[in-house]
Amino acid sequence: MKLNIALLAGDGIGPEVxxxxxxxxxxxxxxxxxxxNWKPALTGAAAIExxxxxxxxxxxxxxxxxxxxxxxxxxxxxxxxxxSAKVRPEQGLLxxxxxxxxxxxxxxxxxxxxxxxxxxxxxERIEGTDLIILRELTGGIYFGERGRKxxxxxxxxxxxxxxxxxxxxxxxxxxxxxxxxxxxxCVDKANVxxxxxxxxxxxxxxxxxxxxxxxxxxxxxxxxxxxxxxxxAYDVMITANLFGDILTDEASVIAGSMGLMPSSSVGSKVxxxxxxHGSYPQAAGKDIANPLATVLSAAMLFEDMELTDExxxxxxxxxxxxxxxxxxxxxxxxxxxxxxxxxxxxxAANL
Amino acid sequence: MKLNIALLAGDGIGPEVxxxxxxxxxxxxxxxxxxxNWKPALTGAAAIExxxxxxxxxxxxxxxxxxxxxxxxxxxxxxxxxxSAKVRPEQGLLxxxxxxxxxxxxxxxxxxxxxxxxxxxxxERIEGTDLIILRELTGGIYFGERGRKxxxxxxxxxxxxxxxxxxxxxxxxxxxxxxxxxxxxCVDKANVxxxxxxxxxxxxxxxxxxxxxxxxxxxxxxxxxxxxxxxxAYDVMITANLFGDILTDEASVIAGSMGLMPSSSVGSKVxxxxxxHGSYPQAAGKDIANPLATVLSAAMLFEDMELTDExxxxxxxxxxxxxxxxxxxxxxxxxxxxxxxxxxxxxAANL
Ligand SMILES: CC(C)[C@H](C(=O)O)[C@@H](O)C(=O)O
Ligand SMILES: CC(C)[C@H](C(=O)O)[C@@H](O)C(=O)O
Numbered sequence: 280m281k282l283n284i285a286l287l288a289g290d291g292i293g294p295e296v297x298x299x300x301x302x303x304x305x306x307x308x309x310x311x312x313x314x315x316n317w318k319p320a321l322t323g324a325a326a327i328e329x330x331x332x333x334x335x336x337x338x339x340x341x342x343x344x345x346x347x348x349x350x351x352x353x354x355x356x357x358x359x360x361x362x363s364a365k366v367r368p369e370q371g372l373l374x375x376x377x378x379x380x381x382x383x384x385x386x387x388x389x390x391x392x393x394x395x396x397x398x399x400x401x402x403e404r405i406e407g408t409d410l411i412i413l414r415e416l417t418g419g420i421y422f423g424e425r426g427r428k429x430x431x432x433x434x435x436x437x438x439x440x441x442x443x444x445x446x447x448x449x450x451x452x453x454x455x456x457x458x459x460x461x462x463x464x465c466v467d468k469a470n471v472x473x474x475x476x477x478x479x480x481x482x483x484x485x486x487x488x489x490x491x492x493x494x495x496x497x498x499x500x501x502x503x504x505x506x507x508x509x510x511x512a513y514d515v516m517i518t519a520n521l522f523g524d525i526l527t528d529e530a531s532v533i534a535g536s537m538g539l540m541p542s543s544s545v546g547s548k549v550x551x552x553x554x555x556h557g558s559y560p561q562a563a564g565k566d567i568a569n570p571l572a573t574v575l576s577a578a579m580l581f582e583d584m585e586l587t588d589e590x591x592x593x594x595x596x597x598x599x600x601x602x603x604x605x606x607x608x609x610x611x612x613x614x615x616x617x618x619x620x621x622x623x624x625x626x627a628a629n630l
Numbered sequence: 631m632k633l634n635i636a637l638l639a640g641d642g643i644g645p646e647v648x649x650x651x652x653x654x655x656x657x658x659x660x661x662x663x664x665x666x667n668w669k670p671a672l673t674g675a676a677a678i679e680x681x682x683x684x685x686x687x688x689x690x691x692x693x694x695x696x697x698x699x700x701x702x703x704x705x706x707x708x709x710x711x712x713x714s715a716k717v718r719p720e721q722g723l724l725x726x727x728x729x730x731x732x733x734x735x736x737x738x739x740x741x742x743x744x745x746x747x748x749x750x751x752x753x754e755r756i757e758g759t760d761l762i763i764l765r766e767l768t769g770g771i772y773f774g775e776r777g778r779k780x781x782x783x784x785x786x787x788x789x790x791x792x793x794x795x796x797x798x799x800x801x802x803x804x805x806x807x808x809x810x811x812x813x814x815x816c817v818d819k820a821n822v823x824x825x826x827x828x829x830x831x832x833x834x835x836x837x838x839x840x841x842x843x844x845x846x847x848x849x850x851x852x853x854x855x856x857x858x859x860x861x862x863a864y865d866v867m868i869t870a871n872l873f874g875d876i877l878t879d880e881a882s883v884i885a886g887s888m889g890l891m892p893s894s895s896v897g898s899k900v901x902x903x904x905x906x907h908g909s910y911p912q913a914a915g916k917d918i919a920n921p922l923a924t925v926l927s928a929a930m931l932f933e934d935m936e937l938t939d940e941x942x943x944x945x946x947x948x949x950x951x952x953x954x955x956x957x958x959x960x961x962x963x964x965x966x967x968x969x970x971x972x973x974x975x976x977x978a979a980n981l
Contacts, residue, residue, distance in 0.1 A: 354821070373822070399751050400750050400752070401751070401752055404750045421822055426824060427828075429792070432793040434825040435774065435789060435791075436789045436823045436825050438771065438787045438788075442784070471720060471772055472787045473778065474786060499875075500875045500878075503879050507750050522876075524850075524851045525854045525876055528852065529858060532858050
C-alpha cells in the first residue's frame with residue numbers, strides 16, 4: 280500500500296515524539312511492504328514564527344490531500360499569559376479541526392497491566408477501565424460567536440449546537456457502542472443549558488434506531504466525579520466540545536499512563552492522529568519526552584486504514600518495551616531512563 | 631445571641647440530612663446559650679408540587695430576612711429526562727443564588743485522617759490536601775441569554791462576564807489567599823474563550839494590590855487532570871461558574887469524603903450553607919444518607935457568625951463520631967451502619 284501522511288510536528292516536544300512515530304511507522308512499512316510518503320508541514324507557534332499564521336494554507340493543502348495526518352502537539356507558553364495576543368498557536372488547531380471537518384475526537388482511556396500501579400488511583404478502582412470519550416470537536420463554544428462589549432468590560436462566548444451536529448456525533452457513538460458493550464452515556468448539563476437540552480432530546484430521538492444500546496444521561500459535574508470514583512463503569516461516552524475537553528483530560532490521568540494515550544479526530548475524508556498530551560515546553564529539546572502516545576497514535580492510524588496486523592505489531596512492541604523497561608524517565612522509576620530517541624530506535628528495531 | 635435561620639430542606643435526602651443539622655445546631659444553641667429561630671420554607675421539586683414554583687416569593691422573603699440560610703439539596707429525577715419540562719427544581723436554585731446575590735460559592739476540600747483510605751486516590755497523593763475552590767455563582771453561562779432558533783433545531787447559551795463580576799470574586803480569592811498560603815490559582819480557558827481572557831486580564835491587573843500573593847493561571851482541562859494527580863499542590867482557586875461546577879464536584883471525591891464536604895455561598899447580606907452532595911433520590915426516605923456534610927455546613931454558618939467555639943465544637947463531635955465509627959452505611963465498611971437520624975442523635979448528645 281502507498282500512504283501519503285501529512286506530518287505536523289508542531290511545538291514543544293512535538294518534533295521529538297513525532298520523530299519516533301516516523302521511525303516506527305517506517306519500520307512497519309518496510310516489514311509489511313508499504314510505502315509511506317511523509318509530507319511535513321508547519322503548524323502552531325512554529326508556523327507563526329515562520330509565516331505569521333498557525334495553520335497556513337499550504338499546510339491545509341497538504342493535510343487535505345493526504346490519506347491521514349499525524350500530529351504532535353501545539354502551544355507555547357509565550358502566548359498563554361498574553362491575553363492581548365492577536366495570533367495564537369491554538370487558533371491553528373481549531374482552524375485545522377474545522378477546515379478538515381474533524382467533528383469527532385475519539386479518546387480511549389485504558390490501563391496497561393504493567394503501569395496500573397503508576398495511576399494516582401488505587402488499583403481496584405481502575406482495573407478493567409476501558410472507555411472511549413467521543414468529544415464533539417468542531418462546534419459548541421469553541422466556534423460560536425464571541426467578543427467584547429462596553430469598552431471591553433464585558434466579554435461573551437456563545438455555545439451553539441445544531442441538531443445535525445449532535446446527530447452525526449451521536450451516530451458514531453451508537454455505532455461504537457454496538458461494536459463494544461452496547462452502553463452509551465450522553466454527558467451534558469441539561470439541567471441548566473438549552474444546548475444540552477437539544478443534545479438530550481436529539482439523542483433520545485435516536486434511541487429507537489439502536490434498540491440494543493442502553494443509553495444513560497448524566498450531568499457533566501456528576502461525571503467529573505464518577506470518572507474518579509469508578510472509571511470502569513463507563514464505556515462509550517458522547518459529549519460537547521468543552522465538556523469533552525475537560526473530561527478527556529481528566530480521564531487521561533486515571534489510567535496512570537497519560538504519556539501513552541493516543542487519539543484520533545475523524546469526520547470527513549482525512550483523519551488526524553495525535554497523542555493526547557500537550558506540547559510540554561519544559562521538556563522540549565531535551566530528548567526526554569515519552570514518545571509512546573504518538574507511536575500508539577500511529578497504530579490507530581494503521582488500524583483505521585484497515586491495516587490491522589500493522590497496528591497490532593506496533594501495540595505489541597510498545598507492550599514489550601514497557602515490560603522490558605525500555606522507557607523514558609516518566610516511567611523508569613528507579614530503573615534506567617532511556618532517551619526519547621532511544622525508545623524510538625528500540626521500538627523500530629524490535630518490531 | 632438570637633439567630634433567625636431560614637431552613638430549606640429541598641428534595642430527596644434534603645429533609646433527612648437537614649433534620650440532623652437542626653438537632654446539632656439546637657444542641658449547640660442550648661450549650662452556648664443562643665436562641666435559634668428556624669424559618670422553614672419550600673424550595674425545589676417540593677415547592678413545585680406545593681405551589682408550582684421552585685423558589686416562591688414567600689421563600690425568598692424568608693431567606694432575605696434571615697441571618698443565614700441552611701439548605702439541603704435540590705433536584706428530582708422526574709425532571710431530568712424531560713427536556714421539555716417548563717419548570718425545573720434547578721431553576722429555583724439559580725433564582726435563589728441570583729436574588730440573594732450569592733456570587734461566590736466557597737468549596738473547601740480537605741482530608742479526614744480517619745477517612746483518607748476511603749479515597750479512590752492513593753494516600754500519598756492526597757495527604758495534606760487542603761484546598762478551596764471559589765466558584766463564581768451568579769454569572770457566566772448559567773445566567774446568559776439562551777434559547778432556540780431554526781424551529782428548535784439550533785440551541786444556544788451565552789457565557790458572559792463583566793469585569794466587576796470577576797473583580798469581586800477575585801478579591802475574595804486574594805483575601806482568602808492572604809489568610810492562607812498566599813497562593814492563588816486562576817482557572818480558565820483563555821486559549822479559547824474571550825470571557826476567560828477577560829478573567830485573566832482582570833486578575834492580572836489586581837496582582838499589584840496583593841504583592842505577596844503568588845498568582846498562577848491554568849487552563850481548566852489541565853486542572854481537571856492535575857486535581858487528580860496532585861491535589862495537594864493547590865490552595866485557593868478562583869474560577870467561572872461552569873468550570874467551578876465541574877471542578878468542585880471532581881475535587882469533592884478526591885478526599886474520599888464526598889458525604890462530608892460542606893459549602894457556603896456568600897456575596898451580600900445573607901449567606902447560604904449547604905452540603906455539596908446532591909439530592910440522592912435513590913436514598914430518599916430511607917434514613918441512610920450521611921448527614922455530616924450538612925452538619926459541617928452548619929459549622930461553617932456558626933464560623934461566619936464569628937461563633938468560633940460553637941463551630942469548633944461541631945467539628946470536634948463530627949471527628950469523634952468518625953473515630954468511634956458512629957457513621958452511616960457509606961462509611962461503615964464492615965462495621966455497624968447507623969441510621970441518618972441515629973448519627974444526628976449521637977452528635978447532639980455528645981457535643
Ligand atoms: C489547545 C486547546 C485549544 C485544545 C482544546 O481545548 O481543544 C486542547 O486542550 C485539546 O484538548 O486538544
Ligand atoms: C443543580 C445544578 C443546577 C447545580 C449547578 O450546576 O450549579 C449543582 O450542580 C450545583 O453545583 O450546585
